[in-house]
Amino acid sequence: KAGVTQTPRYLIKTRGQQVTLSCSPISGHRSVSWYQQTPGQGLQFLFEYFSETQRNKGNFPGRFSGRQFSNSRSEMNVSTLELGDSALYLCASSLEAGTGYEQYFGPGTRLTVT
Amino acid sequence: DQQVKQNSPSLSVQEGRISILNCDYTNSMFDYFLWYKKYPAEGPTFLISISSIKDKNEDGRFTVFLNKSAKHLSLHIVPSQPGDSAVYFCAASSYSGGGADGLTFGKGTHLIIQP
DSSP states (O other): OOOOEEEOSEEEEOTTOOEEEEEEOOTTOOEEEEEEEETTTEEEEEEEEETTEEEEEOSOOTTEEEEEOTTSOEEEEEOSOOGGGOEEEEEEEESSSSTTSOOEEOOOEEEEEO | OOSEEOOOSEEEEETTSOEEEEEEEOOTTOOEEEEEEEOTTSOOEEEEEEETTOSEEEETTEEEEEETTTTEEEEEESSOOGGGOEEEEEEEEOGGGTSTTOOEEOOOEEEEEEO
């Protein structure tokens, strides 16, 4: 079974631009969660999508948004990029919603904002 | 305020010995705990989990112990192997609350297995 895939793997953007990251979950998994990893803050929960609906969102500004498609694939968007948005963005999928199910992570997208 | 703490940024253990990684949490609502392992340039890989109704869960060389009264959990790896060298993350969630807040992670412990 193929794992979680994320595209692109690396991205360089400049301040003020916007970016869209993509995540394809494991086949049959209906929940997709997004996390941001930085050296200072560690891994932080961004949001979770299930059945094309956002279930909850972590403590991030409205510049961070996402969506989920009917095939469970998900995208996250960051608008008006700031230097502090430089991070590894990880997507995780699980069978059902909520964290009672193990989450399986993709390799991440490394975003650098200059 | 960090709700999940891994107080040892790194740990060095000899091959064949036991590795013990520790994790403390402060949120009483957490009732489901997981350990993930991460190699450089890869996403975290799920290792083992434990529900708050148990105090021990074992899977091969990996055993997780949960002490609810102390709000402490630990991961034991026996015997330690060179391939175990990685960063280990402790994570927690409020499963009974629907887990809608995602996983809360510690900042990780870098385990180094020395030959």
